[in-house]
Amino acid sequence: GAGVSQSPRYKVAKRGQDVALRCDPISGHVSLFWYQQALGQGPEFLTYFQNEAQLDKSGLPSDRFFAERPEGSVSTLKIQRTQQEDSAVYLCASSLGRDEQFFGPGTRLTVL
Amino acid sequence: TQLLEQSPQFLSIQEGENLTVYCNSSSVFSSLQWYRQEPGEGPVLLVTVVTGGEVKKLKRLTFQFGDARKDSSLHITAAQPGDTGLYLCAGDRENSGGSNYKLTFGKGTLLTVNP
Numbered sequence: 001g002a003g004v005s006q007s008p009r010y011k012v013a014k015r016g017q018d019v020a021l022r023c024d025p026i027s028g029h030v031s032l033f034w035y036q037q038a039l040g041q042g043p044e045f046l047t048y049f050q051n052e053a054q055l056d057k058s059g060l061p062s063d064r065f066f067a068e069r070p071e072g073s074v075s076t077l078k079i080q081r082t083q084q085e086d087s088a089v090y091l092c093a094s095s096l097g098r099d100e101q102f103f104g105p106g107t108r109l110t111v112l
Numbered sequence: 113t114q115l116l117e118q119s120p121q122f123l124s125i126q127e128g129e130n131l132t133v134y135c136n137s138s139s140v141f142s143s144l145q146w147y148r149q150e151p152g153e154g155p156v157l158l159v160t161v162v163t164g165g166e167v168k169k170l171k172r173l174t175f176q177f178g179d180a181r182k183d184s185s186l187h188i189t190a191a192q193p194g195d196t197g198l199y200l201c202a203g204d205r206e207n208s209g210g211s212n213y214k215l216t217f218g219k220g221t222l223l224t225v226n227p
Contacts, residue, residue, distance in 0.1 A: 042218050043155065043200075093154070102157075103155050
């Protein structure tokens with residue numbers, strides 16, 4: 001069966017550009033998570049959705065980061081006016097509920 | 113300050129050797145999970161431990177959760193090149209508002225098993 005997919009896999013942006021990262025969770029998974037993984041670090045929690053409701057956005061580093069999941073399936077993480085410190089791998093994960101999270105392959109964002 | 117400290121950060125061994133990696137914290141966790149992450153991929157769950165003192169075995173991998181639920185270890189017997197990867201521990205902190213979802217990850221142990 002299909003796992004979590006993310007697109008694009010790689011994104012290069014010039015500083016100041018806006019980017020949009022897409023996550024397609026496993027079909028039927030209620031919960032969706034975004035994590036940021038900097039080089040040499042473990043993933044850090046950004047935000048959590050239950051269906052279309054964003055229940056926790058405490059990990060978003062600034063108001064330049066925005067996530068949505070309007071129909072409770074596909075999610076988009078948008079970063080406005082990208083900065084070099086935004087360079088990282090952005091991981092999406094989904095789960096049926098409060099159980100195992102299945103991770104996608106990530107989007108590697110490089111901001112020049 | 114890293115909530116979950118993993119050690120060692122890097123480990124390079126020969127095929128057939130045994131190894132142990134550690135995950136330590138000053139906080140109590142409701143559960144701890146171990147993941148393996150390969151380059152260009154997301155983490156894949158290996159095991160979840162929930163009871164203090166619990167030991168779980170998965171083929172050549174043995175996972176232990178500390179009695180006080182503040183630390184965990186992963187032991188690999190007779191390591192193989194296919195075990196190469198980044199091993200991450202992650203926990204659901206007790207008293208995290210009952211979230212049961214906000215995982216806190218360590219930085220990981222990068223394991224290389226040479227043939």
